[in-house]
Amino acid sequence: MGTTLYRRVAEDIKAAIVSGSYQAGARLPSESELAARYGASRGTIRQAFAALVADGVISSRQGARRVVLGGPRLQTFNELVSFSRWARAIGEEPAGRVERMELRAANEDECAHLEVPLGSRVYHLTRVRYLSGRPVMIERTAYREPVGAMVAGMALDVVSITERLEDLGVIFADAEHQIDAVAATSEDARLLEVRSRVPLLRERRRTADPDGVMLEWSDDRYLGDAVAFTVRNSASVKALSRLPSQR
Amino acid sequence: MGTTLYRRVAEDIKAAIVSGSYQAGARLPSESELAARYGASRGTIRQAFAALVADGVISSRQGARRVVLGGPRLQTFNELVSFSRWARAIGEEPAGRVERMELRAANEDECAHLEVPLGSRVYHLTRVRYLSGRPVMIERTAYREPVGAMVAGMALDVVSITERLEDLGVIFADAEHQIDAVAATSEDARLLEVRSRVPLLRERRRTADPDGVMLEWSDDRYLGDAVAFTVRNSASVKALSRLPSQR
């Protein structure tokens, strides 16, 4: 088999949901029925269902058939970490203009978030990102070494730094996003070509590799009327938290 | 056993992480070692690890020991759906003041989100929520029948509607949150006691029962400097999406 069996089962079910064969609220086939249909054991079918539950596509309760949840419009992890990949996925043309680029000592905040010693040097980048020619976001990103050195070696006009890093063997595996609302500073307003104090959606993100080593720490500010985030969660998937702001 | 074995294993590991026995980046014991320690089969231990991966506490890759990720600051699903429960969990005193309360025909937006026919009646509630006496959020919630009728029957000064509904047998199982930034309208500003056009963090939330039936649709607006949301995700947990705003 080219891929694994349980992934194939999960993909089949997801495809059937997207195609409309199972509407929201519909009850899915039982484990034993699918096991017979695929010639697989019950455990393999359960693994497929578990993947769909984790993605928020279906819900599951003891004794009752599994049920299709509302509109699944999920993105892959890669689309979430890379602005460029996301833009292309929604049919827009991504672009970036470098505003500032520097190798300097990390400030206290950056050291804490990147989990590096005080005084470490980090590579810092400020870019304005565009969707089909319109400025929608400012990213201010600090890269930890040795990733910073790779970024420094890239041409200034590279559109997707994330994709280039992946080509170089850097693996982004886990991210923590903190989302709140702020008023545009005068610099924000100038870069986004809007008035000062306009509401911006701020996403502060830490991305780690599979060993939990922090790779980047970014402060991204989106125009409030350009972008929204959606989160799915349930009793079994605890991905979201609400925090009192401590600033 | 009072609870299930795999949950106990998962709780033990999580407790060891929280207590500092395993720092961020530390490598956890192998499956076979834990299986021997608990007298359990390998499958049970894997189930425990899978729960921790779903919660974003650890990461897992073939061939290598599992690794502890950065600080786990997760909330239960219930704390996320109920403002009151969340407030108490962070040591603040929750309160609510009802601004408006009405039973009326749902508008187009509400029908779409609650998945009820056009013209259905919904119960609509506007409340200002306080943390230790300070106004921090406005909630504008539409409840679908028959939940609406239960809400209508409650005393006006009930602090936690969600908890009262749970007492009445309503199960909140799955939620979809859409998060963006907006400027305070004049009504928003009056209710939150701030100036007009101040940046607010808006959370629009649909909550469903275990069968996927929508129960409530809410537009919650937080003071930008009072609250933030955090999301954890990874290649295996796809809970977050970024959307172009369509308004």
Next chain:
DNA sequence: TAGTGGTCTAGACCACCGC
């Protein structure tokens, strides 16, 4: 190359749901 996690099987018993 030895150890580890990823996948899969073929059973078993129980708790819960819906008819």
Next chain:
DNA sequence: CGGTGGTCTAGACCACTAG
């Protein structure tokens, strides 16, 4: 009550990591 999902076992083989 029968069907269903939740839990658990005891094996097996493979792909990958790390020393």
